[in-house]
Amino acid sequence: MTAAELIAFxxxxxxxxxxxxxxxxxxxxGAPVQAFVRFSDEKIRLRSxxxxxxxxxxxxxxxxxxxxxxxxxxxxxxxxxxxxxPDFDAMVPKGVKVYAIDATTIALEExxxxxxxxxxMGAFAAATGEIQLEPLEHALRSRFSGSMADKxxxxxxxxxxxxxxxx
Amino acid sequence: MALRxxxxxxxxxxxxNKTGAWRVFKPVFDPETCSKCGMCTTVCPEGCVxxxxxxxxxxDLDYCKGCGICEEVCPKKSIRMEKEEK
Amino acid sequence: xxxxxxxxxxxxxxxKRCRPQVIAAYPITPQxxxxxxxxxxxxxxxxxxxYITVESEFSALSAxxxxxxxxxxxxxxxxxxxxxxxxxVCFNAxxxxxxxxxxxxxxxxxxxxxxxxxxxxxxxxxxxxxxxFYAQDNQETADLHMIAxxxxxxxxxxxxxxxxxxxxxxxxxxxxxxxPTQEEVDAYLPAFNPYQRLDAAAPLSFGxxxxxxxxxxxxxxxxxxxxxxKDAFVRAGREFGEQFGRDYSALVEGYRLEDADTxxxxxxxxxxxxxxxxxxxxxxxxxxxxxxxxMFRPFPAQEIxxxxxxxxxxxxxxxxxxxxxxxxxxxxxxxxxxxxxxxVYDYIIALGGRDVRKRDxxxxxxxxxxxxxxxxxxxxxxxx
Numbered sequence: 001m002t003a004a005e006l007i008a009f010x011x012x013x014x015x016x017x018x019x020x021x022x023x024x025x026x027x028x029x030g031a032p033v034q035a036f037v038r039f040s041d042e043k044i045r046l047r048s049x050x051x052x053x054x055x056x057x058x059x060x061x062x063x064x065x066x067x068x069x070x071x072x073x074x075x076x077x078x079x080x081x082x083x084x085x086p087d088f089d090a091m092v093p094k095g096v097k098v099y100a101i102d103a104t105t106i107a108l109e110e111x112x113x114x115x116x117x118x119x120x121m122g123a124f125a126a127a128t129g130e131i132q133l134e135p136l137e138h139a140l141r142s143r144f145s146g147s148m149a150d151k152x153x154x155x156x157x158x159x160x161x162x163x164x165x166x167x
Numbered sequence: 168m169a170l171r172x173x174x175x176x177x178x179x180x181x182x183x184n185k186t187g188a189w190r191v192f193k194p195v196f197d198p199e200t201c202s203k204c205g206m207c208t209t210v211c212p213e214g215c216v217x218x219x220x221x222x223x224x225x226x227d228l229d230y231c232k233g234c235g236i237c238e239e240v241c242p243k244k245s246i247r248m249e250k251e252e253k
Numbered sequence: 254x255x256x257x258x259x260x261x262x263x264x265x266x267x268x269k270r271c272r273p274q275v276i277a278a279y280p281i282t283p284q285x286x287x288x289x290x291x292x293x294x295x296x297x298x299x300x301x302x303x304y305i306t307v308e309s310e311f312s313a314l315s316a317x318x319x320x321x322x323x324x325x326x327x328x329x330x331x332x333x334x335x336x337x338x339x340x341x342v343c344f345n346a347x348x349x350x351x352x353x354x355x356x357x358x359x360x361x362x363x364x365x366x367x368x369x370x371x372x373x374x375x376x377x378x379x380x381x382x383x384x385x386f387y388a389q390d391n392q393e394t395a396d397l398h399m400i401a402x403x404x405x406x407x408x409x410x411x412x413x414x415x416x417x418x419x420x421x422x423x424x425x426x427x428x429x430x431x432x433p434t435q436e437e438v439d440a441y442l443p444a445f446n447p448y449q450r451l452d453a454a455a456p457l458s459f460g461x462x463x464x465x466x467x468x469x470x471x472x473x474x475x476x477x478x479x480x481x482x483k484d485a486f487v488r489a490g491r492e493f494g495e496q497f498g499r500d501y502s503a504l505v506e507g508y509r510l511e512d513a514d515t516x517x518x519x520x521x522x523x524x525x526x527x528x529x530x531x532x533x534x535x536x537x538x539x540x541x542x543x544x545x546x547x548m549f550r551p552f553p554a555q556e557i558x559x560x561x562x563x564x565x566x567x568x569x570x571x572x573x574x575x576x577x578x579x580x581x582x583x584x585x586x587x588x589x590x591x592x593x594x595x596x597v598y599d600y601i602i603a604l605g606g607r608d609v610r611k612r613d614x615x616x617x618x619x620x621x622x623x624x625x626x627x628x629x630x631x632x633x634x635x636x637x
Contacts, residue, residue, distance in 0.1 A: 018428070020428075172474070173460065
């Protein structure tokens with residue numbers, strides 16, 4: 001949920017309307033959860049969950065195989081997947097572009113904890129072009145303070161540059 | 168009487184309702200035999216038995232309903248219920 | 254200025270700016286974030302309020318009732334089972350005419366246990382004498398709190414209010430909200446001016462005993478005060494519009510109802526999805542509109558009848574079920590339109606957190622236009 005909130009916040013900082021919400025229920029760190037984000041040039045009224053995503057982010061690679069993470073995706077969609085092994089075994093729908101990034105390692109190196117929200121946010125920004133680096137950094141600095149902000153900005157930028165090079 | 172918003176009233180309105188009129192028997196207290204134990208005032212459901220300056224007790228007949236509980240509990244049998252002439 | 258925040262946080266921020274003097278609440282999902290934020294604000298001295306920690310919702314609202322009678326502006330928040338536990342105090346608060354404002358983060362009622370959203374909780378208190386406002390989005394949620402205090406504290410009204418927003422769907426959603434500054438809120442909402450209050454120097458008892466000679470008349474007066482709340486809401490809503498540019502001067506809000514043949518009627522966040530669905534149906538050439546009921550108590554029967562004049566079919570989306578009778582909103586809309594010749598169909602929908610998509614709204618319109626209704630929508634018959 002934190003990743004969804006930060007992405008929506010960064011998009012809002014970048015000048016569009018946005019909305020972020022969890023697949024409602026009991027949230028515990030580490031337990032499988034879904035969260036959703038919408039961007040729009042107009043005020044967002046729709047409240048249903050997202051069934052046909054343009055983009056997906058998979059934070060936990062162990063979910064692939066258990067869950068159809070690509071459900072509802074159509075050609076032209078972009079998937080950002082946190083994994084050490086880029087050759088993961090999954091049914092990628094035709095026309096969906098996949099960016100595999102080892103966000104856990106980046107997070108461990110930059111933050112010291114395996115929390116990949118901000119790293120994947122940087123990867124998302126680079127892969128989709130929906131968020132620019134400046135509002136992204138602003139969002140992170142509003143959410144975190146001091147050295148935590150610096151570390152998270154560094155993690156996001158590293159992923160941004162890594163994916164940006166590949167895109 | 169106009170209703171007050173919220174069914175609000177100053178306290179003490181129960182004093183207007185003189186329940187003494189409900190009585191058939193009235194208690195008669197005998198201060199000569201009273202041991203001043205105070206049981207009668209403790210048990211009175213109307214709270215209308217008062218202590219006198221001498222330390223004995225007397226009922227407030229404006230509110231006493233004549234229930235007779237004070238007579239029942241008095242260890243010295245110094246309260247007697249008497250039919251009231253109306 | 255728009256800021257990006259969680260719905261619950263927007264509620265806490267606006268409540269802070271309404272300057273409550275006493276807050277008493279018991280945390281319960283999905284209301285928790287509101288009271289956590291407020292407790293933090295009190296601890297940080299950002300609000301000059303007494304935060305009373307209690308052991309139950311019954312005590313929370315009882316504390317609010319006493320504090321309100323003592324002349325304080327008070328606030329509470331709850332949902333679902335918590336509201337159910339407040340049942341008795343709710344009736345007393347309305348009968349004692351205390352202008353308490355309480356947020357309801359709407360949630361279903363057990364059993365079966367469910368933490369997810371529908372509107373069964375507040376709907377079940379519809380006979381309690383509390384005003385009930387329903388918000389479509391988090392901007393409306395914030396705005397309606399300011400309006401609620403103004404309406405409730407109006408000496409023509411003097412009644413408590415629920416400000417209802419859908420649990421999780423709004424309470425846990427992050428979206429842009431524009432919050433007025435403290436100065437702006439102060440200009441709109443003056444300090445609480447109690448009509449009468451507990452005072453040791455001139456004691457009063459509240460909610461006394463009423464004999465059969467008086468009870469009916471007391472109930473009549475509460476009922477009359479609810480009807481006066483309609484005018485008070487229109488006044489407070491218009492004033493809000495003049496100051497903040499967002500108009501709340503109507504108890505119901507019509508969306509694309511001009512020339513509509515079929516009208517949806519709904520309350521709360523489902524209206525947002527319904528508006529998008531209406532736009533799609535309109536684009537496909539169908540004459541469909543929406544009526545959003547912003548204030549469910551007092552029930553705006555006349556306003557609904559006026560707004561729906563000219564439509565031939567009405568589909569009511571009920572996120573509650575008055576078991577053994579049908580949806581509460583549908584029943585009342587039917588009564589409001591009695592004799593009009595309009596066909597009114599009721600759909601029980603979105604109970605216990607079931608998601609509603611645009612295509613569900615369109616399917617309801619299809620059913621209504623075929624004359625099929627007064628039913629549970631989307632029932633999974635395969636599990637029955």
